[in-house]
Amino acid sequence: MSEHGRALRAILRLLPADYRQSHADEIVTTLRDAQENGPLRARPGDLASLASAALKIRARSHFDADWRPEIERGIVLGVRAFMLFLAVGAAAFLWTTVLRGASIYWGYDYSDGTRILFAAVLLPLIAAFVLQLYGRWREATVLAVGGNLAAIALAVHKITANDFGVGFGTLAAVGMSGLAIAMMMAGDRLSAGAVRRPLLFVGIWAFPSALVGPLVSDLAWQMGRPIVAVGGALVLVAIGMAVAGRPHGLVACAVLILPGWLMGGGLQYAGGWGYVRVEFVLWTLIFMVATAALLIAAMAVVRRTGLPAGD
Amino acid sequence: MQEPGFLILTAVADEPRHGYGIMKEVEIISGGNVKLRAGTLYAALERFVGKGFIEVEREEVVDGRHRRFYRLTEDGRTELNAEAARLAGNARVALQRLNTIAEGGV
Structure with a gap:
């Protein structure tokens, strides 16, 4: 696995488990689509954006509904x-x-x-x-x-x-x-x-x-x-x-x-x-x-x- | 509502779109001024799904790629209507004042 792949995987782990289970593949697909079907090489900006989103989603999952x-x-x-x-x-x-x-x-x-x-x-x-x-x-x-x-x-x-x-x-x-x-x-x-x-x-x-x-x-x-x-x-x-x-x-x-x-x-x-x-x-x-x-x-x-x- | 959120709701207003489809549509709607990152998109989608503005229409897996299509709900349509009216009102006032200044020769 490339360094980008490892970084992406690590960042996806920041997502809450249930959300990660249902959305990780979809997010990876979106990144791949964005690179016009090329090999997955998430850019640093994408990774930072995903990490930020993961923390937001995690925070909401902690504090929203219950x-x-x-x-x-x-x-x-x-x-x-x-x-x-x-x-x-x-x-x-x-x-x-x-x-x-x-x-x-x-x-x-x-x-x-x-x-x-x-x-x-x-x-x-x-x-x-x-x-x-x-x-x-x-x-x-x-x-x-x-x-x-x-x-x-x-x-x-x-x-x-x-x-x-x-x-x-x-x-x-x-x-x-x-x-x-x-x-x-x-x-x-x-x-x-x-x-x-x-x-x-x-x-x-x-x-x-x-x-x-x-x-x-x-x-x-x-x-x-x-x-x-x-x-x-x-x-x-x-x-x-x-x-x-x-x-x-x-x-x-x-x-x-x-x-x-x-x-x-x-x-x-x-x-x-x-x-x-x-x-x-x-x-x-x-x-x-x-x-x-x-x-x-x-x-x-x-x-x-x-x-x-x-x- | 912030601009990316407004554009995302707009992007799924006419037909269901998947993640990358929404990113592309937002770029088109904004005239190339807004290029969503995946993190921004999925944080917004998660929030809008939670609020009931957007729902998943269908999922498909093609060539090992998992895509989920999102569409606007009735609540989302109401919200987008209200937000669009608010923005249009602001824009109208801004244009009126600019015209007034122009007519006054300032």
């Missing part, structure tokens, strides 16, 4: 996703609190020498993420409830020690997480299988989480910036996957955005306030590599097993 139900569905998904976010945040509190408690009990200072323990903060986040991805809501809920209870103990401890910022901030986050968990326990569950219309999902999910994430997880600025940037990049990748008609990849991408931010937040939270250290940069790099690895792994798992059954 736009209103999609908005409603997107809002529902966004609210549910937000609750998932809060529940995962609660799970983060569980382990950061356990680590804090251990440091208080044994007299460790987290800012000196025990930072290796911070890696443990990642475990409940990944666990909660995996549990929810596979529809194990009961276990995920238990994890989150445990996190909240532990966090209340931490909040009380901090308030009695006159550290009102962390204390009341933790209580506020516990309240939000508790509300989310209560709603989840009432049966309003997020299913990854429901994320078939991902643009709205990602959009609605990304913005509130970007605003609330730092509050919930004590995401300090120096750690937060690169992590939010990575999260933003993931949002773009997710949108790209949606446009390319790859919902599986998008789901895997989307579910990593918030846990990723929370990982950074949890790490920073365990590290205390206001530290700008080489370790944070190192952790950020580790986080980025881990995120990429998780993304690839999640996509592979989802492709192999399919999405969990959902609504």
Whole structure:
């Protein structure tokens, strides 16, 4: 196949699948006719024009006929996703609190020498993420409830020690997480299988989480910036996957955005306030590599097993 | 309605035409001023079919080439009528004013 043929084929793939199936041959015929029955050599201008048309048609197919139900569905998904976010945040509190408690009990200072323990903060986040991805809501809920209870103990401890910022901030986050968990326990569950219309999902999910994430997880600025940037990049990748008609990849991408931010937040939270250290940069790099690895792994798992059954 | 859309509707107003037929007819109608690209044509066709202005009359495959013939619907005819009247009105006003200026010796 010539380069022109390959380029044309690639551009035709931009068309929505159903439209491509019924119109690709016709479009190729029109191009051939236009060249007076000569061999197919679509000119660059034709290719650009076709690519533009393909994106327009794809956009219309997304947003035209069933736009209103999609908005409603997107809002529902966004609210549910937000609750998932809060529940995962609660799970983060569980382990950061356990680590804090251990440091208080044994007299460790987290800012000196025990930072290796911070890696443990990642475990409940990944666990909660995996549990929810596979529809194990009961276990995920238990994890989150445990996190909240532990966090209340931490909040009380901090308030009695006159550290009102962390204390009341933790209580506020516990309240939000508790509300989310209560709603989840009432049966309003997020299913990854429901994320078939991902643009709205990602959009609605990304913005509130970007605003609330730092509050919930004590995401300090120096750690937060690169992590939010990575999260933003993931949002773009997710949108790209949606446009390319790859919902599986998008789901895997989307579910990593918030846990990723929370990982950074949890790490920073365990590290205390206001530290700008080489370790944070190192952790950020580790986080980025881990995120990429998780993304690839999640996509592979989802492709192999399919999405969990959902609504 | 933009000019390419208007010309496409006009091209299928008298008889059904396939993709390349529409492109050629648009070029003739516009006196060679408008040469449609395939992307412009198919984006417009998809939009007009969605709005019910154009419909597929028949399909044929000859020598491995798949052609789909499009024709104007009743809704399309109404739309084209309204658009043509609007353009004609604008043109009339423009000509009147040009004539007024010419008669005034400006």
